[in-house]
Amino acid sequence: MRGEILRALNAERAARRPAILVTDIAEGTQRLVTAEALAGDPLAPLLRKALASGRSGLVEAEGRTHFLTVQVPPVRLVVIGAVHISQALVPMAAALDLALTVIDPRTAFASPERFPGTELAAEWPDRALGGRVPPLDPYCALAALTHDPKIDDPALQAALRAGCFYVGALGSRKTHAARLARLAEAGFSEAETARIRAPIGLDIGAATPAEIALSVLGEIVQALRRPGDQA
Amino acid sequence: MLSSDTDILAAAEAWRRAGRGVALATVIETWGSAPRPVGSHLVIDEAGSFLGSVSGGCVEGAVIADALDVIAEGKPRILEFGVADETAWRVGLSCGGRIRVYVERVD
Missing domain, CATH: 3.40.50.720 (NAD(P)-binding Rossmann-like Domain)
Incomplete structure (x- = not known):
């Protein structure tokens, strides 16, 4: 994980904003998707569902397996x-x-x-x-x-x-x-x-x-x- | 779970900023009665210090050993633990569950 992604993830949490870290577990590539950026993401429907449930988990999309680290502020x-x-x-x-x-x-x-x-x-x-x-x-x-x-x-x-x-x-x-x-x-x-x-x-x-x-x-x-x- | 994970990711950032080699382990999949839910984190530094938990203590030792390799090599790996393993009595989950853990270096 790149240091700047971890910093951004921690910053979103400190600000009580939802965010999802998307990890391609075969490649190890990652991106952080903030609430504002969600609509433009290729996995938008899956990410929206994950945010609503608040649960992290594996998803399959276009033949690739991604792990979604879902970060939702505590209610x-x-x-x-x-x-x-x-x-x-x-x-x-x-x-x-x-x-x-x-x-x-x-x-x-x-x-x-x-x-x-x-x-x-x-x-x-x-x-x-x-x-x-x-x-x-x-x-x-x-x-x-x-x-x-x-x-x-x-x-x-x-x-x-x-x-x-x-x-x-x-x-x-x-x-x-x-x-x-x-x-x-x-x-x-x-x-x-x-x-x-x-x-x-x-x-x-x-x-x-x-x-x-x-x-x-x-x-x-x-x-x-x-x-x-x-x- | 939420508050403890907060501390773990914050610790990962702080340890890295202090110049330590750091790896992050995350439970990505569970079957049966796994002790820690998907998304649970364990952060490990190059000296083997750790914070958090991926199994409530059953397999942390093995995860830490792999994390040290990941810190040295930089390539993420996926670990799997369960009672069906040959090594069940050493590093299996006594609860009967199975887990997969993703281990990555924090750069």
Whole structure:
């Protein structure tokens, strides 16, 4: 492997950008394909599939065997609201290997006693994101769970602007209609706000906070593994 | 897996930058109950120091020996390990799986 390819691969990872190292295992020749360059690559359809699955592996193309080293940034879950559902979410997200951060400016809610061992930011979302919490990006999921537009709205706006692969918001259909009107007022198009999943979570009849947490995580996994499947 | 692989590729770059001869081993194929998934890395330097894992310890010694040759010669090679090997008791996978490992020099 040429030193510059390794450096570029490490740089892409440090910047949380996806990339695939393509190695012809018979010849030993290699190239690094970044997300931007993917469309122009001769193996584009195979590479796109590999990126979606996030898994490295061998592929056959035009009589040659290539190994794809797939590098996808680890997924982060940002939860707005240190509420009961969030408490149930913490251990479930850990089981799924999701890095989770809870943001809530209400210090009575965002307390280490209520969230032991959890990454917590007792700040307004627009202040926390890009500050104490790394900025959102396409490999982040955001779940807005406070029911309070003052707290949820700025976070949802940040998530839409950052292109988070999952944006969900708690609230009834009526609450969501009012939310959509506010976002339209703030300049977001219908296509943009249609990306918000509300009412949040897969429709499994969730009744308790833990069940709602499960339905939200199920929806996040679906958005990650089967993009384009949005209900 | 993701975070540890991060450290391994970063180490490969740092070791090379420090002027050490470096090889990178990558699991490219597994059959059966292989201990480490496809894409797992092991980085080796010319002195035999290593970081990471391709088999959870079963065949690392053999991979390192080949990696030292690859560092000297510069030509990548593909290694295969499994219980069916003659050398199963020395460098086989006791779990019953089989793996193929690609070893390349970092230039």
